[in-house]
Amino acid sequence: MDSSVSSSLAIDAFAVRLSDIGAVDLDQLHALSIGVGWPHRAEDWQLLRNVGHGIAASDEIGRVLGSAMWFPHGSGFATIGMVITSPRLQSLGAGELLMRRVLEQQQGRELRLNATRAARRLYLSLDFRPERTVFQCQGEARVPRQTHVVPPGAELRRLEQADLAAIVALDAQAFGVPRRVLLDALVQESVGFGLFRGGRLNAFALCRRFGRGHVVGPVAASCDEDAIAVVAPHVSDREGRFLRLDTQLREGQFGTFLSQSGLRVFDTVLTMSLGRQSADPGSRSSGQPVTYALASHALG
Ligand SMILES: CC(C)(COP(=O)(O)OP(=O)(O)OC[C@H]1O[C@@H](n2cnc3c(N)ncnc32)[C@H](O)[C@@H]1OP(=O)(O)O)[C@@H](O)C(=O)NCCC(=O)NCCS
Secondary structure, eight states: OOGGGOEEEEETTEEEEEEEGGGSOHHHHHHHHHHTTOOOOHHHHHHHHHHOEEEEEEOTTOOEEEEEEEEEETTTEEEEEEEEEOGGGTTTTHHHHHHHHHHHTSTTOEEEEEEOHHHHHHHHHTTOEEEEEEEEEEEEOOOOSSOOOOOTTOEEEEOOGGGHHHHHHHHHHHHSSOOHHHHHHHHHHEEEEEEEETTEEEEEEEEEEETTEEEEEEEEESSHHHHHHHHHHHHHHTTTSEEEEEESOOSHHHHHHHHHTTOEEEEEEEEEEESSOOOOGGGOOTTOOEEEEOSOTTTO
16 A cells, blocks of 8 residues: 555544554454444454455554545446444544545545445545445345245356356446456355356355355346345355345345345445446346345445
């Protein structure tokens, strides 16, 4: 990361030092997110550090009090996430300071993030524009009484590392930009199911350990039936255990399937963008792949 990030600022009674997030203790980052009630494990932080960049704010004796990260995909786009300030530092301008430092690193990239209620006004003040709601669905997974069959003419199978290029290509159509580095890392950490027609990948769902249990995401598909076909095996695999899925698509068959699978809306965040607005997955044209589930709030 650019060494110009390292600097200091007096905030109220606190002297806060900013440094590269890769240089700070993982356990302190873990404690920071626990302090604001987030479920991330230390391993979840490590995955994010492997695929992204970030800034940490520390006090004079090295205690981590804040963080902000970004996840670039090529030179034109990035998501922003893990924006946290410890409760004793909140409402003193540290969140804004961290965000301004992150924005300085972006060199004109289009930006997307998923804002908690606490952060919305901060992002609005930095010119991010609200787009749509993300529903954080979670609970004890259960197999719906109505069995979901694989659509006729399609083949469902476990994904392998050799499928990475097809996953990246389909995800790029759905998400809007190719995310090869991220997907390479996620495929290694995940179990994946893909739906194929004539040997071509039409839908996929990855599932990995995260927080209190497992998270399903990303999921890309061009219709509810296909999305259900690739998510259903993960629900079966995790039956009776904690499962989470973050989606902008809570209507229709897919929403009903999530509810019947025990994944109820626990909370919402708001997708916001700076620059080009992202396409609305709810109003896509027929046959267009869309993102049915996010990789995570931070990763989009
Ligand atoms: C969201 C979060 C990062 C904001 O951090 P913060 O350090 O409180 O941010 P700031 O101090 O820069 O701004 C927050 C508020 O304080 C106000 N503020 C900023 N400087 C101030 C000052 N000197 N005196 C009084 N208020 C001030 C801002 O106007 C803003 O108020 P508003 O939200 O009512 O508009 C922090 O609340 C947090 O970590 N929350 C939990 C985790 C979370 O939700 N993260 C966001 C993920 S998207």
